[in-house]
Amino acid sequence: MLEARLRDARIEAEKGDEVVKLLSKGYGVEDQAVGLVIYSYPEALYLVETGRMRVFSASGEELDFNKLLATLKQLDENIWRDYVVYRDLRERNYVVKDGVNRELRFRVFERGKYGEEPARYLVAPIMEGRNISVEKMIEWLSAARKLRKELVIAVVDRRNEVIYYKASIVDLRNV
Known part of the structure; x- marks a missing residue:
């Protein structure tokens, strides 16, 4: 051990x-x-x-x-929230590494691709009921886009279950 x-x-x-x-x-x-x-x-x-x-x-x-x-x-006051998300991702067989900051907490690699390809996702964990401004979401999306990652928001509910939401920017100007 x-x-x-x-x-x-x-x-x-x-x-x-x-x-x-x-x-x-x-x-x-x-x-x-x-x-x-x-x-x-x-x-x-x-x-x-x-x-x-x-x-x-x-x-x-x-x-x-x-x-x-x-x-x-x-x-780290957010350790429990971060641990719950980390554990859930690991139990789903993802490799999870530290992210770019305290909000975009984790970089997550595709299953079986660790060491071969860069991380595919940036994960932002939040507790259920916490308000996130549109400006903050745009900031996260911009950071993910610059790093060529997909943004995933991991919401930890009161039962310590994690729900994942993929976030992306949609351009409707040419529709």
Whole structure:
């Protein structure tokens, strides 16, 4: 089982057989400057929940799923929302990587295409009932278009179920 450490708001692990195996499946990002693999918060929670990772604090205390979640919640108020979306996408066999910012949270690769093609989707997770302005949607769509990605809005409902909506710009001037 992979052992990682939460240090300076980063979850990192030394490169070993298990880490290399997970890297090939799209988990973690190698930081070659320091020789470590860095995991995003939702990624680490998922690996802990599925029994593939153990996370230790800087003091050496093992953080189970609930302790890790509580610790990460202090660093990122949206961790639960992001984790629910990350877990749902992983359970649907997508490779999920960090997105371009806190709103366009994830880049998602087509099934079986990780490492061969760039990500196809940018995913913006939101909680059910949260208002999103038209201007914000246009901003997200513009960012996705510039990056040649499709925008997907992931709405997390009160039962922690995720509903996905593809968003696109439609030009009706020539209709």
